[in-house]
Amino acid sequence: MMQKYIVLTLIAYCFSISVAMGIPKGKITVASKGFTEQFLLAQITVQVLEQAGYEVEEKLGMPTLTLRDHLLNREIDIYWEYTGTGYAFLTKTHPDIIYDQETLYQIVKKHDLENNIVWLNKAKFSNSYVLVVTKRVADQLKLQTLSDLAKVLNSGVLSRFGLIVTFYDRPDGYKQLKQRYRFEVPREQIDLILHDEVYELLKRDQIQVGLGYATDPQLNLPEFVALQDDLSFFQPYEPAPTVHKTKLEQYPEISHLLNRIADRLDTSTMITLNYRVDFEGKSIDEVALTWLREVGLIESR
Numbered sequence: 001m002m003q004k005y006i007v008l009t010l011i012a013y014c015f016s017i018s019v020a021m022g023i024p025k026g027k028i029t030v031a032s033k034g035f036t037e038q039f040l041l042a043q044i045t046v047q048v049l050e051q052a053g054y055e056v057e058e059k060l061g062m063p064t065l066t067l068r069d070h071l072l073n074r075e076i077d078i079y080w081e082y083t084g085t086g087y088a089f090l091t092k093t094h095p096d097i098i099y100d101q102e103t104l105y106q107i108v109k110k111h112d113l114e115n116n117i118v119w120l121n122k123a124k125f126s127n128s129y130v131l132v133v134t135k136r137v138a139d140q141l142k143l144q145t146l147s148d149l150a151k152v153l154n155s156g157v158l159s160r161f162g163l164i165v166t167f168y169d170r171p172d173g174y175k176q177l178k179q180r181y182r183f184e185v186p187r188e189q190i191d192l193i194l195h196d197e198v199y200e201l202l203k204r205d206q207i208q209v210g211l212g213y214a215t216d217p218q219l220n221l222p223e224f225v226a227l228q229d230d231l232s233f234f235q236p237y238e239p240a241p242t243v244h245k246t247k248l249e250q251y252p253e254i255s256h257l258l259n260r261i262a263d264r265l266d267t268s269t270m271i272t273l274n275y276r277v278d279f280e281g282k283s284i285d286e287v288a289l290t291w292l293r294e295v296g297l298i299e300s301r
Contacts, residue, residue: 024055031076034061041080043288077247082237101236122240123265129234130226132212138225145230150183162207165192180233217275264295
């Protein structure tokens with residue numbers, strides 16, 4: 001028994017010495033998808049893990065399905081996934097669309113554990129779809145909700161509707177949206193566009209309604225208004241760190257470190273962080289570090 005105690009003491013001593021000398025606790029690979037929000041979430045994660053003493057490798061800007069495969073195969077350890085997207089991986093066994101945020105999260109979390117993927121705490125925002133108009137149009141037509149918009153669309157007042165290409169035919173897309181809100185727009189008045197084009201086309205009045213995402217940095221500008229989804233049509237897309245189970249078993253403290261990040265992220269925060277990068281021209285690293293210091297997750301030096 002005494003020998004076992006001595007061995008454990010020596011292990012603890014060696015570990016404390018290695019930390020003091022700056023020797024990494026272990027290597028962790030953090031990955032991301034290819035847009036600003038994902039780069040920010042990845043960099044925030046990287047900086048927290050590095051401060052905690054880990055060696056971090058970054059693999060950024062990857063397609064969703066590639067990320068998923070790499071996580072399943074342990075070629076990466078962590079990336080932030082959205083609940084709505086995570087649920088799409090389970091559609092063979094769960095064909096129904098889930099609109100309740102907590103129900104969706106619990107389903108994804110439970111069933112992905114069978115794939116040895118752990119969903120940590122989800123952030124307090126949903127990067128779901130939103131329909132956007134200019135403030136001028138919103139004020140002129142008194143638009144606040146999608147129900148307000150549906151009445152205007154049915155009256156024929158608005159002439160151009162801009163939809164992101166992938167949204168038009170997807171199972172939870174345009175056809176279901178118009179059924180829920182009971183409106184009709186002639187096909188010739190619908191422009192299928194890229195997400196990057198939405199706000200510029202709205203500004204030029206080439207479209208009067210555009211489809212965006214709830215954390216688009218443009219929504220930090222006073223000239224655009226995101227209409228309230230008052231009938232809760234859009235499926236939640238709340239991000240959470242997804243981590244391979246074996247990595248958490250190896251380094252259990254990762255859960256605590258990343259949950260502290262998720263617990264501090266809400267919609268206004270994410271819009272602001274995206275805005276600092278895309279409109280103020282600040283670097284991803286700088287924006288991530290500044291925010292981490294603001295919320296006390298990294299100490300100022």
